[in-house]
Amino acid sequence: xxxxxxxxxxxxxxxxxxxxxxxxxxxxxxxxxxxxxxxxxxxxxxxxxxxxxxxxxxxxxxxxxxxxxxxxxxxxxxxxxxxxxxxxxxxxxxxxxxxxxxxxxxxxxxxxxxxxxxxxxxxxxxxxxxxxxxxxxxxxxxxxxxxxxxxxxxxxxxxxxxxxxxxxxxxxxxxxxxxxxxxxxxxxxxxxxxxxxxxxxxxxxxxxxxxxxxxxxxxxxxxxxxxxxxxxxxxxxxxxxxxxxxxxxxxxxxxxxxxxxxxxxxx
Numbered sequence: 001x002x003x004x005x006x007x008x009x010x011x012x013x014x015x016x017x018x019x020x021x022x023x024x025x026x027x028x029x030x031x032x033x034x035x036x037x038x039x040x041x042x043x044x045x046x047x048x049x050x051x052x053x054x055x056x057x058x059x060x061x062x063x064x065x066x067x068x069x070x071x072x073x074x075x076x077x078x079x080x081x082x083x084x085x086x087x088x089x090x091x092x093x094x095x096x097x098x099x100x101x102x103x104x105x106x107x108x109x110x111x112x113x114x115x116x117x118x119x120x121x122x123x124x125x126x127x128x129x130x131x132x133x134x135x136x137x138x139x140x141x142x143x144x145x146x147x148x149x150x151x152x153x154x155x156x157x158x159x160x161x162x163x164x165x166x167x168x169x170x171x172x173x174x175x176x177x178x179x180x181x182x183x184x185x186x187x188x189x190x191x192x193x194x195x196x197x198x199x200x201x202x203x204x205x206x207x208x209x210x211x212x213x214x215x216x217x218x219x220x221x222x223x224x225x226x227x228x229x230x231x232x233x234x235x236x237x238x239x240x241x242x243x244x245x246x247x248x249x250x251x252x253x254x255x256x257x258x259x260x261x262x263x264x265x266x267x
Contacts, residue, residue: 006095006103011037014056017092019103021129030065032058034090034105034125037065039134041263047134047202049157049236054227061086063227064157064236066136070123071150073244078116082155085123093124102128111144120144133262138210140256142249150249153215153242154259160199163218163234170195170206171216180237183220187244189213196264197239203264208241210257215240 007018015031024042029035037056039047050064061067061082072083080087085107093104105125111118124139142148160166168178172191178184191214194207208214217238219225225232241259249255 005101008092012056014058017103017105019101019127019129022101023131025129025132027127027129027134029103029105029125029127030056030062031090031092031105032056033062033067033086033088034107034123035062035065035067035086036127036134036136037062039261041132045202047159047204047261047263049159051228051232053229053232058087058089060227063225066157067155068123068125068138069151069153069155069240069242070138070140071117071119071121071152073151073153073242076151082153084114084117090125102126108143119146119148121148121150130260130262133260135258135260137256137258139254140247140249141254142251145251147251148249148253149246151243151246152257153211153240153244154257155215155238155240156259156261157236157238158197158199158204158261159236160197161201161235162199163237166197166199166237168195168197168216168237168239171214178216180218183223183233184216184218186216187213187242188216189244195239197237205260205262205264206239207260207262208258210255211241211243211259213242213244215242215244 005020028038054063067086069082070085072079090105090107120143122141126137128135163180197204
């Protein structure tokens with residue numbers, strides 16, 4: 001019998017799912033938050049950053065990996081910062097046997113769940129390992145009878161040995177490479193072209209579909225974040241696929257947005 005590429009596991013005691021790729025790569029997602037927290041290549045090298053001070057016990061949002069931002073971006077609305085799905089428990093959808101090379105995590109919301117956000121919807125996160133690549137697709141369906149407004153993002157923390165020595169090419173600004181020697185919180189509207197992140201140890205191609213915008217973030221020194229070590233900012237940069245302007249879904253309609261991270265070279 002063939003070994004299943006999908007493995008139920010725990011990470012620091014938290015219920016998780018691990019997906020194994022054909023080339024030996026693997027990624028791990030928490031059911032808490034529906035959040036991918038690890039992506040290792042075939043040689044075991046970690047390509048995402050997870051803060052060692054982030055708790056995985058469900059008491060707070062997890063800092064690192066790829067948090068799902070929905071239905072609100074940042075503090076641009078009445079809900080908690082970046083919305084509430086990253087602090088909810090998701091479920092693993094059973095495989096139908098036809099596509100066992102990916103996992104699908106799902107979260108359902110009804111009006112009765114949250115008085116501040118009276119909308120019915122289903123949110124799915126499809127996670128797939130491709131050849132030297134990780135692809136995430138966020139799939140939102142309006143299961144209610146009234147219009148569904150939302151913003152969304154995949155808040156991707158990409159590992160680097162040194163943020164100050166890391167460059168991001170392809171951001172639609174003035175054509176210059178983006179440096180990370182200083183704190184940055186940049187919202188880039190209408191970012192459709194792929195980007196390339198060059199770190200001291202690897203190069204990644206970052207492409208997105210469905211998401212209209214991108215966010216580039218690093219808090220820098222003196223960040224004051226309680227779940228991040230003082231020097232933690234040096235070991236990641238965030239390049240997020242984002243939908244910063246609200247999408248409004250009609251009853252029964254669906255929206256999809258994806259981000260694909262592909263390792264072009266590894267030192």
